[in-house]
Every structure is written in structure tokens, then in C-alpha cells.
Amino acid sequence: MEVREDFMDESTLSMMEVREDFMVSPIGDSEPSLRTAYFLKPLAKSLDGSVSEVLSSSKTMQLPPVFEPKEWPLVVHFKGWPKLKRKWVEWVDALQVRYGSVWKKVGIFDAIMSTKCSIVKDENLCFGVAEKWCPKTNTFLFPWGEATITLEDVMVLGAYPLVGDPIFTPLQSQEMIEVEKKLIHARQQPLRKNGAKVTTSLWMNLFLNSGSEIEHEAFLATWLTMVGFSHNGLMSKFVFPIAIHLARGNSIALGPAVLASIYKDLSLLKKTIVDFTNDKLELEVTLLSPFYLVQIWVWERFMNLQPQPMLINQEDPMLFRWHKVNTLKIDNVRLALDSAMEHFRWRPYVQYAGKFKVFYPENETLVLIDTNLDKEPTGLLVSFVTCLRVSVLVGIQSTIKKYLPHRVAMQFGMDQDVPGRVPTFHGTEAIAWKNYCRTISDRSLYFPARLFEGDVTTRYAMWWKQSVLCRHHDFAKNIVQRKRSLRPPPHGPHVLKANKKGYDADVPPGFSHLKTAPSGNSGEDNGEPLMGGLEEDFGDANGRKESRLSSESCSCASGIKVKYLEQRINRLETVIKKLKIEKFGHS
Structure with a gap:
């Protein structure tokens, strides 16, 4: 089946639109001001027709009138929420010495090391944010705005790579096929002996300190299963080819698959809650994705829901901030989320600019895109650009989910206009992957200053009021004068030239292809700050x-x-x- 042309045509055009428009603060405390604004495409051409149908339809998903998940006879199994095990930590430490360089090459080192963290589960918080999920847009709908987990969150928090080959890449040599056969044979042994389910614990017992020639592949298969790359939470043949590729230094784009599985589980949990409310009793549901990332996403962005994080070093994975951190006691999660307009952080990761300099430049920057830039498999700039454009995500078991960052542009420091509708995708996983990794068509891309926060257009404020806010409060009446910080300088944004030649001493690994134009300033940090620093x-x-x-x-x-x-x-x-x-x- 061919993919619909209108989907491809809308999303393969330039990613950004620059124009002057009347802008207001997203929290409704400013007068409209005319200025140059930067938007992510596609944008709605008008407010007529079906532009707001998706948001309106979300109201029909009736939720319980009172948020009391403790009273629900609902059991949720979080299979992708790893339990910290001494044997696993021992295995990670043992293989890191031998294979750490390979993990770094394929971009999974931090993701593997993150499994040494123990994230305390807050089911009420997970239920509360799932209530806000809209399966049609893959976004959370709050009274005060729209937000979602993006590829940026998966890349920064989970440390999963966004570029590389797809997860369904076949094995390419006889040697790789032979390794797969050995893994399959090892998996069949406990099944033949006593019919036991091949859990990750049983699998670890088979290979930990075994000296097996396929121990590294077996380890990576265990890790992939732990973080949701299995259809049932058990050791699956599906993960073997991925593990074999990674063990040989072949990059696999795990990030889009992780996000697709999270979107799928959020939709499943939302449907279960709604069905439960409508007396369609589903007393048990299993979530296979790394759902702990949903909870961490809330902690990073909602200051009124955030417990005290740990102080970590710059080289530590981001997840270490939340290792064994106790959850807050929240009386009513729904109320806390609904009233969090002034507590929500649109750009929480800018404080880690020492780790992601080009993503969060000190000053606004215009990057001139080399025509071959998208072909550089390890380019971190390409990863971030991928976060900004509408695409299709391919997950396990051919799960395909739309990715719509243009609906939450303020999470990237861009301005927000009424998002254009993206048609339903009809096609195979191969076509979906082709769409995901398509060539960057923009000649240049704008990156806002890291302390800049976007605004919304006046028509967006009107649209949101008509679509959602009519049940909550009058947005327009809250507009008052506010001073605007970090406005674009009069001389325009600094310019960086994307070039694959040469290296800069001040540029971190992965950004060596960026060169500062003679007339501009890169705007990067002079220092290398650690994680943490601001007193708030x-x-x-x-x-x-x-x-x-x-x-x-x-x-x-x-x-x-x-x-x-x-x-x-x-x-x-x-x-x-x-x-x-x-x-x-x-x-």
C-alpha cells in the first residue's frame, strides 16, 4: 500500500516558517505585540473547517468526575519499568570494560548505564498524566496548553539514539545469521527442559560470567527486552537481530521505536481509564514501554510536581538525577496538572547547555545546512533537527505512530501558531521509515537562544479558547502588559555554517562539522558547567x-x-x- 501523497507533501516541505505576527504570552499576561516569529510547520491556513475537530473530539472521552485511582480495582503491569537487580549491575560493570567503546560508538552507552538507576514509581502521577492524553494527536491536552513527550525527551532523558538504521534491519552476513541461530538455540533450552518462560532473570543466569562467545549479544538482548523491545516482556527472538547489529558497531535508531511504544502505551492506558469509567471493566492492563520516562518527563517539566533531584556530574546520564528519589505526596494529581500553567517548564534542558551546546546556544543562531549533512549518521545536529519535524515513528511489531512536534513548538523554543492537520498515515513500516529519515530540505535552520521562551499568536489564543478553554477560563481576559526578556538582537541571529571539514577545539565530539562564520559568533558557553547550579x-x-x-x-x-x-x-x-x-x- 502506498503512503498518501498529501502526508508526504505536507511534511517534506521546509520545517520552519518565519513571518511577522501579533504574539502574546502563552500564560496570558502580555499585550499583543508585532514581531518576527519562528514557527514549526505545517500550520493551519484558517480557523474554519475541521482544524479543531481533534481537540473537540477529546472531550467525548469521559473521565471519572473525581480523581481517585486508589479506589479503582485496576492493576497495571509496567513491564518496561526495570527493577534494579544486583546481577544486572554486575553484568553491566563487567561488560563495560570490554565493550564500552562499542556502546559509545553506536550511541547507547548512557542508555545502558541508566539501567543502573532505580526510579521510584508513582502510579497516581502516571494515571493523572495519562488522563490528559489524546491518542489522535499523541499529545497531552491541559487546560492551559498542549504538550507531549518528544524525540528530544527520549534522546536527552533516555539517551536513546535517533539516527541509524531502522530496528527491522535484517542481518547482512552469514556470520551474523549463525550468531542469531545460537541465541535462538539458547532460548529454546529452558523451554524444552521444563517449559519455563524465558525471563530476563533466567537469561542472565544462562550467560552471566559464562564466557560464552555470544555473551555480548545476549547481554544487549537482555537490555533491549528490559527497556521495552519485547512484545510480552520475555526474551524474544525479535531483539536478537538488533542486539547483533549493535554488538558489531552498527548504529540502530532506537529512539523513534521507544517513543512509538510510549505513545502506544499512553493510548492504551487512556482507553483503559475511559472504558473503566463507562463500566467496561478491564481490571488488568500491561504496559511494555519504558513508561518511567513518562514520569521523569513530568518531573522535569512540572515544578509543582517535582521532588528533590540528585546532583550529578556532567558525564553522568541524565536519569541519574532521579535515582532512588522519593515521590511527592500529591492529594489530587488532576488538579495539580490543571493548575500548573505557571509551573510548567517548556525548555527544562537548557540548563544542561554544557552537555548540548549547539542545541541550546547562548544566543539565537542560524545554521546553514550542508546538502550532505543528513547523510552523516552520527551527527548530533541531525538528531536535533529530527526532533523538530513532523514524521512517522516505527516501533516494535510494526507499530506506527505519527510524530507531531509542530503542535508543541514552544518545547523547542519556537513560537506557536494553530497547528495544521496531518492526515492519517497509510503505508508499510519501510515507507514510514523513509519518511522519518528523509533529506533535510531547509537551506538554513533557526535555533533560539537557550533562555528564550516562545509565544503564541493571537489567533492561536482564540483557537485554544474556542477548542478547550471554554470549559476552564477566559484566556483573552487574562491578557495584561508584561516585559519580554531575551528579544532577538537588532542585527539578526548569529550564523553557523554546517561543514564536514575541520575541527574546533571548543566544539564537543559530534559537532566538529560546525564552523563559525566570519561575521558571526557561535554563542557557545565559555565554560563547561556541571549538571545542576541554579537556585530556584x-x-x-x-x-x-x-x-x-x-x-x-x-x-x-x-x-x-x-x-x-x-x-x-x-x-x-x-x-x-x-x-x-x-x-x-x-x-
Whole structure:
């Protein structure tokens, strides 16, 4: 079956649109201002027709009137939520010495090391955010805006590679096929002896410290099964070819498959909650994806729901921030999410600019794209560009999910306009993969300054009000004057030239192809800050105030503090003005 041309035509055009428009703050505390804005495509051409049908349809998915998951007789099995086992940690440490360089080459080193973390599960939080899921858009719909887990989150939090060959890549040599046969034979032994299910624990017992010639492949197969690359949570033949490729240094794009499985599980959990409400009792559901990333996503972005993270070193995987961190006691997750407009962080990872310099430049930057840039398999810039464009994700068992970053452009520091509709994808996984890794057609790409936060167009504010906010509050009435921080400089963005020649001493590995144009400044950090640094005072869901330490440069800390104080001052001025009007009839 061929993929519909309208899907391909919409998504293969340029990724960004630049134009002047009237913009307002997403939290509704600014007057409309005319300025140059940067949007992710496709965008809706008008507000007429079916542009808001998807959001409107989400209202028909009736949820329980009261959020009380503890009272639900619902059992959820989180198969992709690894339990920390001493044997597994021992295996990781033993093989890291021998194969760590291979893991780094194929981009899975941090992802493997992250399995040494123990993430404390908060089922109420998982249920609460799943209630907000819209399966038609693969986004969360909150009263105050639309957000989602993106490829950026999978890449930064889970450390899964976004570029490489697809997960369904066949084995290419007789030697690889022979290794697969040995793995299949090892899997059949316990089945033949006593019919035992081949769990990851049983598999580890077979290969840990065995000295087997296929131990590395067996280890990688165990890891893939632990993080959701199995259709039933048991050792599956499906993961063997992937493990064999990775063991030989062949890069596999695991990120899109991970995200597709998360989208699938969020839709399954949302449907289960809705069906339960409508007396269609499904008392048990199994989630196979690494669903802990959903919980970490909430912790990274919702400051009112975030427990105290760990301080980590720059070389540590991001997940180490949440190792054995205790969850917050939240009385009503639904209420906390609905009222989190001013607590939501659109760009939480900018504080880690020392780790992702080009992704989060100090100053806004225009990158000129080399025509061959998309063919560089290890290019981190290509990975980030992939996060920004509409595509199709291929997961296990031929799961295919649409990826719609244009609906959540503010998560990338872009401005938000009414998103255009992307037709349903009809095609094979091979066609879907071709769409995912298509050539970058833009001649240049804009990257906002890392402290910049996007706005929404006035028509988006009107559309959101008509689509969602009519049941919550009047967005338009909340628009008041606000100072805008980090506006684009008058001389325009700094320019970087994408070039595969030469190396820069100040550019981290993977970014050696970026060269600073003679007339521009790269805007990169001068220092290499550790994770953590900023002191942030805020109240959590229990009303407790804490002072958090994250590591960032002084300029970043002062910039965020100034912006935070400006926002607080403007909100206080608005409250005082309203009180004066109510009491005296004037301001």
C-alpha cells in the first residue's frame, strides 16, 4: 500500500516558517505585540473547517468526575519499568570494560548505564498524566496548553539514539545469521527442559560470567527486552537481530521505536481509564514501554510536581538525577496538572547547555545546512533537527505512530501558531521509515537562544479558547502588559555554517562539522558547567518551599532569576490592579 501523497507533501516541505505576527504570552499576561516569529510547520491556513475537530473530539472521552485511582480495582503491569537487580549491575560493570567503546560508538552507552538507576514509581502521577492524553494527536491536552513527550525527551532523558538504521534491519552476513541461530538455540533450552518462560532473570543466569562467545549479544538482548523491545516482556527472538547489529558497531535508531511504544502505551492506558469509567471493566492492563520516562518527563517539566533531584556530574546520564528519589505526596494529581500553567517548564534542558551546546546556544543562531549533512549518521545536529519535524515513528511489531512536534513548538523554543492537520498515515513500516529519515530540505535552520521562551499568536489564543478553554477560563481576559526578556538582537541571529571539514577545539565530539562564520559568533558557553547550579525557590504540590541547586553558569542563573522576578512582579501588579478595581472602581 502506498503512503498518501498529501502526508508526504505536507511534511517534506521546509520545517520552519518565519513571518511577522501579533504574539502574546502563552500564560496570558502580555499585550499583543508585532514581531518576527519562528514557527514549526505545517500550520493551519484558517480557523474554519475541521482544524479543531481533534481537540473537540477529546472531550467525548469521559473521565471519572473525581480523581481517585486508589479506589479503582485496576492493576497495571509496567513491564518496561526495570527493577534494579544486583546481577544486572554486575553484568553491566563487567561488560563495560570490554565493550564500552562499542556502546559509545553506536550511541547507547548512557542508555545502558541508566539501567543502573532505580526510579521510584508513582502510579497516581502516571494515571493523572495519562488522563490528559489524546491518542489522535499523541499529545497531552491541559487546560492551559498542549504538550507531549518528544524525540528530544527520549534522546536527552533516555539517551536513546535517533539516527541509524531502522530496528527491522535484517542481518547482512552469514556470520551474523549463525550468531542469531545460537541465541535462538539458547532460548529454546529452558523451554524444552521444563517449559519455563524465558525471563530476563533466567537469561542472565544462562550467560552471566559464562564466557560464552555470544555473551555480548545476549547481554544487549537482555537490555533491549528490559527497556521495552519485547512484545510480552520475555526474551524474544525479535531483539536478537538488533542486539547483533549493535554488538558489531552498527548504529540502530532506537529512539523513534521507544517513543512509538510510549505513545502506544499512553493510548492504551487512556482507553483503559475511559472504558473503566463507562463500566467496561478491564481490571488488568500491561504496559511494555519504558513508561518511567513518562514520569521523569513530568518531573522535569512540572515544578509543582517535582521532588528533590540528585546532583550529578556532567558525564553522568541524565536519569541519574532521579535515582532512588522519593515521590511527592500529591492529594489530587488532576488538579495539580490543571493548575500548573505557571509551573510548567517548556525548555527544562537548557540548563544542561554544557552537555548540548549547539542545541541550546547562548544566543539565537542560524545554521546553514550542508546538502550532505543528513547523510552523516552520527551527527548530533541531525538528531536535533529530527526532533523538530513532523514524521512517522516505527516501533516494535510494526507499530506506527505519527510524530507531531509542530503542535508543541514552544518545547523547542519556537513560537506557536494553530497547528495544521496531518492526515492519517497509510503505508508499510519501510515507507514510514523513509519518511522519518528523509533529506533535510531547509537551506538554513533557526535555533533560539537557550533562555528564550516562545509565544503564541493571537489567533492561536482564540483557537485554544474556542477548542478547550471554554470549559476552564477566559484566556483573552487574562491578557495584561508584561516585559519580554531575551528579544532577538537588532542585527539578526548569529550564523553557523554546517561543514564536514575541520575541527574546533571548543566544539564537543559530534559537532566538529560546525564552523563559525566570519561575521558571526557561535554563542557557545565559555565554560563547561556541571549538571545542576541554579537556585530556584518554588512551592511543590504540597505547598512546601525548597531551594534547589542546579549547576549552570552565573549568566544563566542571573538571566533566569531576572525573568522569574519580572513575571512575579507583573503578576502581583495585575492582582493589585484587579483588587483596586473591585474596591474603588478604578485602578
